[in-house]
Every structure is written in C-alpha cells, then in structure tokens.
Amino acid sequence: MRLTIVAVGGRMPAWVEEGVSEYSKRLPRELRLQWREVPLARRGKDAKAEQLCQAEGEQILKAVPQGDRVIALDVKGRSWTTPELAQQLSSWQMSGDNYSLLIGGPDGLSAECLARAERRWSLSALTLPHPLVRIVLAEQLYRAWTITVNHPYHRE
Numbered sequence: 001m002r003l004t005i006v007a008v009g010g011r012m013p014a015w016v017e018e019g020v021s022e023y024s025k026r027l028p029r030e031l032r033l034q035w036r037e038v039p040l041a042r043r044g045k046d047a048k049a050e051q052l053c054q055a056e057g058e059q060i061l062k063a064v065p066q067g068d069r070v071i072a073l074d075v076k077g078r079s080w081t082t083p084e085l086a087q088q089l090s091s092w093q094m095s096g097d098n099y100s101l102l103i104g105g106p107d108g109l110s111a112e113c114l115a116r117a118e119r120r121w122s123l124s125a126l127t128l129p130h131p132l133v134r135i136v137l138a139e140q141l142y143r144a145w146t147i148t149v150n151h152p153y154h155r156e
Ligand SMILES: C[S@@+](CC[C@H](N)C(=O)[O-])C[C@H]1O[C@@H](n2cnc3c(N)ncnc32)[C@H](O)[C@@H]1O
Pocket: 072, 073, 074, 075, 076, 102, 103, 104, 105, 106, 107, 108, 109, 121, 122, 123, 124, 125, 126, 127, 128, 129, 130, 133
C-alpha cells in the first residue's frame, strides 16, 4: 500500500522535520509515507479565509495520486483509539488500494476536499496546528503499525 500525506505548508521548522522523520523512518519499506506539500495560499490583507481554503484545496486535490482513496484529517471527524487505528491500517493494507491523508492549512480543508474524502479522521477534540498534526500523524501511524506486527512499542 502506498500512503501519501498531502499537507498544506512549505518548509517546516527543524523540530517538525525531525519529528516526522523520526517516526517515518521507523516504518517498514512496505509502509513508507510519501509526503506531498502544497504551498500556503498568500495571505494578503484582504484575503478571505474561505478563498484561501478553496485555493489550497484545489492544490491538495491535484496532489492526490489518481485513484487513491482519501481520508481527511478533520477536528470534527470521527476519532479512533490507537487499537482501532491499527485495525484500520490493517484493513487499508489488505484492501490493495492506496490512500491519501489530507492535512489542511490554517483555515482548514475546503468543502471539496471534505467531499472527496470517504472518512474524516479526528486526532483529538483539540484543534492542533498543522505542523504538529504531521508529527502526531506520523507517530500514530507508526504506533498503529507496531500493533499490527506485535512490536512492544505500544502498551495498553
Ligand atoms: C489549524 S488546523 C485548521 C483549523 C480550521 N479552523 C479547521 O476548522 O479545520 C489545520 C489542519 O490541521 C488538521 N487538524 C488540526 N487539528 C486536528 C485534529 N484534532 N484532528 C484532525 N486533524 C486536525 C486539519 O487537517 C486542519 O485542516
């Protein structure tokens, strides 16, 4: 399975790159994370959040590899416990399909991105800054994978 993460935002601070890389590199070759970054829309003084979100959404959807199934990272989505996420991950792996996970920018994901997604996944009821979402996502995918292979990283 190919897992692509399409995220708004360009060059991230070193602590974000390090966090993402730390967990990404622990994943096995067959579960490598492919990161695709979409630039932030320019936030001029008259910019409206809805237009920015729409412009970023168009770029996000262009960056989704053709035929991928899509999951939107959305605070208002459904949350999974880590063991439930591990089950999801197994079912994604067994489906034979490729998946893209979408992370919005400061103004969130556009309606078109949400409509393209078959699921909305909430990491927590808290709104997290999008750079932090990258790290939490990478760590949770790693954690979920360790459960699927009975690796002792995760403890209930
Ligand atoms: C700063 S948040 C955007 C906040 C925006 N007001 C909204 O309602 O979506 C940036 C992105 O991070 C992701 N995000 C932030 N908190 C999240 C959470 N608790 N669960 C899942 N995704 C989250 C979403 O993809 C969101 O579009």
